[in-house]
Amino acid sequence: MAKDILIKPWITEKTERISDRLNQYTFIVNKKVNKIEIKKAVEEKYGVNVESVNTVIMPAKAKSRNTRSGILKGRKPSFKKAVVTLGAGEEIDFYGDV
Secondary structure (H helix, E strand, O other), rough: HHHHEEEOOOOOOHHHHHHHHHEEEEEEEOOOOOHHHHHHHHHHOOOOEEEEEEEEEEEEEEEEEOOEEEEEEEEEEEEEEEEEOOOOOOOOOOOOOO
């Protein structure tokens, strides 16, 4: 069930900063799920206590690249991003034993 809701963690420099400072973690989620379902999925998968969930739908973007045969144009699809705030003293370890 949780794998249908949570697609993958969104790991960037900015999300690493907010996870260290504010105890918030960012995930790419299915566009059709709501905040309650996201909260249950994170608690089930990672065994943590979720205080709040904020979501945003990131818009699609037009992309182009130069090749030998000319310019190729395309689009990046839109996606839904969820920022999950955990309870005090809890954390998620995405890297495991790496």
